[in-house]
Amino acid sequence: MPDVSRLAQVRARLDLPVARRASGLLEGRHRSVFKGHGQDFDDLHLYAPGEDVGDIDWKSSARAGIPVVRRFVRESNLNLVLVVDTGRPMGATAPSGETKAEVASFCCALVAYLARDRGDRVALVAGDAERLVQLPPRASTQDLEVLLSTVEGLWRPDAPPSDLARPLDRVLSAFRRRSLVVVVTDEARPAAEHDQLLRSLRVRHEVMVVQVADLSPVAVGGPAASHREVEDVDGALRLPAFLRGRAGLAEAAAGERARRRAEVADRLRQVQVEGVLVDGTGDVVQRFVELLGRQKRARR
Numbered sequence: 001m002p003d004v005s006r007l008a009q010v011r012a013r014l015d016l017p018v019a020r021r022a023s024g025l026l027e028g029r030h031r032s033v034f035k036g037h038g039q040d041f042d043d044l045h046l047y048a049p050g051e052d053v054g055d056i057d058w059k060s061s062a063r064a065g066i067p068v069v070r071r072f073v074r075e076s077n078l079n080l081v082l083v084v085d086t087g088r089p090m091g092a093t094a095p096s097g098e099t100k101a102e103v104a105s106f107c108c109a110l111v112a113y114l115a116r117d118r119g120d121r122v123a124l125v126a127g128d129a130e131r132l133v134q135l136p137p138r139a140s141t142q143d144l145e146v147l148l149s150t151v152e153g154l155w156r157p158d159a160p161p162s163d164l165a166r167p168l169d170r171v172l173s174a175f176r177r178r179s180l181v182v183v184v185t186d187e188a189r190p191a192a193e194h195d196q197l198l199r200s201l202r203v204r205h206e207v208m209v210v211q212v213a214d215l216s217p218v219a220v221g222g223p224a225a226s227h228r229e230v231e232d233v234d235g236a237l238r239l240p241a242f243l244r245g246r247a248g249l250a251e252a253a254a255g256e257r258a259r260r261r262a263e264v265a266d267r268l269r270q271v272q273v274e275g276v277l278v279d280g281t282g283d284v285v286q287r288f289v290e291l292l293g294r295q296k297r298a299r300r
Helices: 006-013 016-033 058-064 100-118 141-154 165-174 193-202 247-270 281-299
Strands: 039-046 068-074 078-085 121-127 132-138 180-186 206-212 274-278
Touching: 006 100, 006 141, 016 100, 016 281, 058 068, 078 100, 078 141, 078 165, 100 121, 100 141, 100 165, 100 180, 100 281, 121 141, 121 165, 132 141, 132 165, 132 247, 165 193, 193 206, 193 247, 206 281, 247 274
Parallel strands: 078 121, 078 180, 180 206, 206 274
Antiparallel strands: 039 068, 121 132
């Protein structure tokens, strides 16, 4: 990673209208989480581009002749809990050509940046089959930079296998106050063995999942279409270069990948958790804003 702070990197890539929209959608999290507990009406203000149209007070807008938004005073800040999969599969390659760890790192930095700008606190629970790291909720820039640096230090080519159940279970036991839980993992997870944990978490918290996609090793064109062998980071499989780029093999692999993605998406629907799949750092911001929007609509 460059020496530039991780939060500064997010700020450089986040357009102001998008930042405002994301902030407005997180405000919706506050209203749903703390409804009746510290959410008092403050005043009305003119609608600004980028704010969520769902927050417009239509009766007041009709009287004023212009769109106005109802604003609330918040007495308590929200905790965001980052649940991060640090297993070996996160060292594989994403469709963008970046490592999945690089994409996941940007996801974490985006959440931390948005939280810091709102004065919210971010906690970390990161783990795999052998390691489990927990950092308490913090809101200062320095603390969030430490959090992001800690996560990046856990992603290594020789990392233990993934075990998403361990960090999920830790969140369930360690965080009693209602929070927004953002799970960052790869596209193969959550799996069936995580269903009960997700259901239990959803009773107490708002939960959403960000999945980082895998690059197909047999894709025609793109980052996979080199002449090097492809090695499975989580096993002993090696794919010879002469098998890659073959249309029939690529089509079969695409079908299997679509089946697996549909299976995971259906599982998330059944446990009533919103999720989003990202291909690289270039689409993280827009996809995360879409995820926040779906989560907000689901709460109405």
